[in-house]
């Protein structure tokens with residue numbers, strides 16, 4: 001039988017960067033795949049360059065699946081880098097303690113109050129911030145947030161636990177702290193600060209606490225980038241072949257990795273620049289480049305690919321009609337909406353995206369990228385669409401993105417989008433199904449979704465945009481995705 005990966009069985013030469021000391025300095029919410037292949041890797045490399053007390057407390061949201069696997073392996077796991085030119089397996093040894101938000105609230109609050117912890121990082125997905133698509137503010141009526149607000153001493157959401165922890169820290173020692181969002185959010189730091197502050201206000205926090213938080217808790221903006229699919233049996237097999245060990249918590253990742261961060265860490269930070277992170281005063285520009293070009297393009301590839309029954313992103317991107325639509329989305333709809341960072345060369349960046357999306361050894365799944373569409377598209381589509389519409393230009397590919405998302409994830413009655421689209425998880429599915437219950441036609445169905453609060457009012461009030469989303473959804477349902485994408489491409493080329 002193959003031996004389990006753990007501290008006794010691992011060959012120390014397989015460990016990437018430095019092992020963390022026992023003392024923890026970072027609390028991480030969202031122990032998913034991305035954190036384990038991105039911030040954790042950067043932290044291991046940073047500690048190799050400059051030792052520090054930067055062990056990580058990893059917090060899973062509800063399930064003990066990942067925490068139990070990691071605990072059984074002394075916190076060790078592998079990152080399998082999959083690139084056409086290079087494949088390697090590295091073992092990470094930076095997590096020192098594991099908690100589960102749904103069960104370990106008091107321990108999490110205590111950890112945040114502990115002055116040894118100086119940074120909270122987050123990868124809780126766009127859904128975890130509970131932003132109301134219509135107002136852009138914290139959705140205090142969403143069931144998880146409402147439950148926490150009803151009992152703010154026993155919160156279960158990251159926002160509720162961060163506020164309760166910071167209140168305890170303020171009362172105990174008042175040491176400064178940074179809260180660093182590593183999610184694909186617009187102005188990630190500012191958005192997180194707003195959500196945390198709005199939660200604190202709604203929970204009745206007093207003015208002294210809010211003033212302390214304003215001065216002592218920083219929320220750096222950051223752009224994060226590395227394509228990290230979900231692990232498969234193939235990932236486990238790669239580890240077994242490379243290390244001769246069984247790993248129950250491996251993560252696959254592309255070779256490319258980028259992290260651009262605003263340097264606002266009042267309590268100190270790891271030397272992440274030694275791992276390749278960039279500290280910049282232009283973070284928000286990098287965020288826009290990444291969210292609109294990479295993630296916006298990714299969403300369109302996923303929804304067109306889902307409707308075309310393509311299982312992976314490289315298979316989807318290999319379809320000429322999808323590549324053409326995506327290139328037009330980037331060049332015509334997204335790029336003009338971005339104030340670019342200094343020395344940034346868009347053509348090179350776009351070419352690099354197409355190379356990354358073609359990574360067949362990574363085999364990123366279409367359904368992964370298409371999941372959580374309502375919360376992701378809110379970060380990607382509305383501002384560029386409104387920017388184009390204000391100039392009198394119809395953003396054809398953005399309208400097509402919304403139509404294709406609807407047809408994949410909340411399909412009109414009688415339309416079967418197929419197994420790839422069926423595998424996409426839509427967090428607002430029940431709410432949107434209820435909103436469309438009385439819809440008889442595709443137009444009524446699409447309009448009910450547009451009016452359900454996923455997107456800002458200003459966008460859905462634009463009749464020309466509404467009509468285009470309806471028209472492309474009707475096209476997909478009646479003629480199929482390929483002829484509909486051809487129409488959008490032809491129109492976009494005339495813009």
Ligand SMILES: NC(=O)c1ccc[n+]([C@@H]2O[C@H](COP(=O)([O-])OP(=O)(O)OC[C@H]3O[C@@H](n4cnc5c(N)ncnc54)[C@H](O)[C@@H]3O)[C@@H](O)[C@H]2O)c1
Pocket residue numbers: 029030031032033034035060061062123124125126127128129157158182183184185224225226227228229
């Ligand atoms: N995977 C990538 O390629 C990638 C790249 C860049 C950024 N990101 C960011 O990281 C996020 C997570 O990606 P991942 O690959 O780790 O996904 P994942 O599915 O492996 O993990 C998602 C994590 O978010 C938590 N979560 C989900 N909904 C939540 C909620 N409502 N409240 C609290 N926690 C919640 C889950 O428990 C889990 O720990 C993405 O949504 C994105 O913002 C991912």
Ligand SMILES: O=P(O)(O)OC[C@@H](O)[C@@H](O)[C@H](O)[C@H](O)CO
Pocket residue numbers: 126184224225226227228294295298299368369371372376
């Ligand atoms: O992670 P999400 O859910 O915001 O979006 C899906 C993908 O676009 C995303 O995970 C990319 O792979 C990633 O953002 C690349 O850095």
